[in-house]
Amino acid sequence: MSLIEIMIVLGVLAVIISIMIPSITGVVPAARATTAEANLEHLNQAVLKFNHASSDLTNAAASDSADELAIFAALQTRDATVLGSPFLGSNFSPNTSSSETTYRAAWNGRMFELVAPESPGTGLDILLLQ
Numbered sequence: 001m002s003l004i005e006i007m008i009v010l011g012v013l014a015v016i017i018s019i020m021i022p023s024i025t026g027v028v029p030a031a032r033a034t035t036a037e038a039n040l041e042h043l044n045q046a047v048l049k050f051n052h053a054s055s056d057l058t059n060a061a062a063s064d065s066a067d068e069l070a071i072f073a074a075l076q077t078r079d080a081t082v083l084g085s086p087f088l089g090s091n092f093s094p095n096t097s098s099s100e101t102t103y104r105a106a107w108n109g110r111m112f113e114l115v116a117p118e119s120p121g122t123g124l125d126i127l128l129l130q
Contacts, residue, residue, distance in 0.1 A: 032103065032127060033103070035126075035127055036103035036114060036126045036127055037114065039105070039126045039127070040105055040112055040113075040114050040126055042088075043072075043075075043088075043105055043112045043124075043126075044111050044112055046075045046087040046088045047071070047075065047087075047111055047112070049084060049087045050074070050075055050082075050085075050087050053082050053083050053084050053085065053087075054079075054081075054082045054085075067107045068094070068096065068105065068106065068107045068112075068122075068123055068124045069094060069096065069124075071107055071112075072088070072092075072094045072124065075087045075088040076088045076089070076090055076092065093128075094124045094125070094128075095124065095125045095128050096122060096123070096124060096125070097122065097123065097124070097125040098120075098121070098122040099125075100117060100118050100119065100120065101117055101118075102117060102125055102126075102127055103115065103116060103117060103125075103126045103127055104121060104122065104123030104124060104125060104126060105123045105124045105126045106121050106122065106123035107123070112124075114126070
């Protein structure tokens with residue numbers, strides 16, 4: 001192969017890479033958002049099942065994460081009098097966070113709501129619910 005052929009191949013590769021980089025860099029934030037929304041839906045489904053099986057799971061929203069942890073513990077507790085409990089597996093381990101770099105699930109008094117990155121607030125680190 002001559003030097004000109006190698007330069008043409010490198011030029012074509014550079015064009016292909018320059019087209020691919022913007023689409024690849026958007027994948028990670030989109031995947032985090034999708035995971036956060038799926039985990040939030042899983043939490044809220046557990047709340048709805050709890051409410052349907054027993055009584056309303058309500059708590060006033062607090063300024064710290066104490067309510068989120070209490071609600072999460074109630075969803076994980078096995079109660080022989082409540083059909084279908086526990087509503088969340090014991091393998092879930094919640095961590096509270098007030099970091100504005102991650103997605104968080106905040107209790108609003110009736111359901112969990114998503115707190116996006118760069119938004120103030122405390123809640124359960126929704127990406128770590130694995």
